[in-house]
Amino acid sequence: MSIGLLASTAVVLATALLVHVTMIFLTLAPANVLKTRDQALIDSYVQPEFGQDWKLFAPNPKQRNDAIGVRLRTTGAHRVQHVSGWVNLTDQDVTAIKGDPAPSHTSQNMLRIAWDNSEALHGPDNQPKGVRGVVAGAYLKRIVLQRVGHRWRGETITAVQIAGRYTMVPPPSWTGEETPDTTTYRVLPWWPVTGQDYKGL
Incomplete structure (x- = not known):
């Protein structure tokens, strides 16, 4: 050459x-x-090959703590239905990484991103905004079902209700700003669960 x-x-x-x-x-x-x-x-x-979702010069961390929970409707013996208490899935994720010197945030991020996408693609009336909203809701439901399994305390899961709890992150003490004491919730309607929802899980 x-x-x-x-x-x-x-x-x-x-x-x-x-x-x-x-x-x-x-x-x-x-x-x-x-x-x-x-x-x-x-x-x-x-875009799309080199897209970034972080800011090098002006990082913008989340300003609220989100907790995502679910409760389950189950059918037991003699077709008697029961409703479980709320299960805090975010708390399970946080507990799983505490004390781990090399924690993986994969499950936590998957749940949070699925919740954020579903929330953005559903209106205030919780109706999906087009096909993408339907897909986002189905994806969120499948992630939750992957966490809780096919049965709950020996009974078949027939429906899930997912909710989010938002608490603002308190400002640093040196700012002198008041700590926000409001906690808001978004509770989705009950979504029926069928065998199709578990396909591939």
């Missing part, structure tokens, strides 16, 4: 690397003239 070809290849690779680093930098950088002017070009390069 000639020196000229090697030099040309090096220039092409260096240019490609420079373009890539510049595009990633611009997509993460705070708003500026260049980013505003060329936003469509930047997005067309970065």
Whole structure:
């Protein structure tokens, strides 16, 4: 291979690397003239292969604590129905990683993201917003059923009711701000459970 070809290849690779680093930098950088002017070009390069869901220069952590729970309707002997108490699935996830030197947040993140997606794709009346809302609700239900299993205390699960509890994260003591003391809830309607919901679990 000639020196000229090697030099040309090096220039092409260096240019490609420079373009890539510049595009990633611009997509993460705070708003500026260049980013505003060329936003469509930047997005067309970065999405979807190099998309980021974090901010390098201005991190935006969650400002509330979410807890997701479920209660179950079951059918026992002589077709008698029972309703369980609330089971705090988020608390189970937190308990599972406490004291673990290398904890995995996979289950916790899966549940939280499924809840967030379902919440965003359902209206205030808890009706799904189109097909994506139906799919998001079914996905959330399957994740919950994966956690609780096919039966609850020896009885067949026939329906689930999922709810979220939101508590604002208290501000740092040095800010002098009041600690919010409000806790809000979102309780979804009962969703029937069939054998199809367990398919593949």
